[in-house]
Amino acid sequence: MKYFAVLLPMKDADKSREFRPQHLAYLEDKRNNGQVAANGKFADGSGGLVIYRAESFGACEALVKKDPYIAEGARKYEIFEWEAVWADNAQ
Template identity: 60%
Template sequence: MLDTEKNVTFRPDHLAYLKEKEEEGKVFAKGRFTDGVGGLVIYIAESYEEVEAIVKQDPYVVSGARGYEIHEWEMTV
């Protein structure tokens, strides 16, 4: 988390954005870390670039409230 005050201010916009992405079928899972340092979103996308474009439009990122890391992930059962 980069800015606690902005985090509070932009939370409703961030949650609305995630809901929009869920409705588009782009979110596999999401949630906050219990230690309060941020959260995790697992996106469904065709490429790293697609995920990066989605993340860069998140109000938390746009506002500077939070940074991000992107990691490709393979699900195994």
């Protein structure tokens, strides 16, 4: 399993407010099934970051495209394969 850091820069603030509950529910579901390791918004309001777990870039992108923020045009996305190094007490 690989990790992918997905940046979600703001595209449409109104849509982001409108679809936030669906976005958060989607991420909670993906956390519960092990496909999201972490997520959170940037304090300056410019967007957020999701750490996905997936077999490949394509599998990660398929998950990202199902996020209501992406599907509804609220956010853009950038995906980076991430070779994570974890602290001993982080997992």
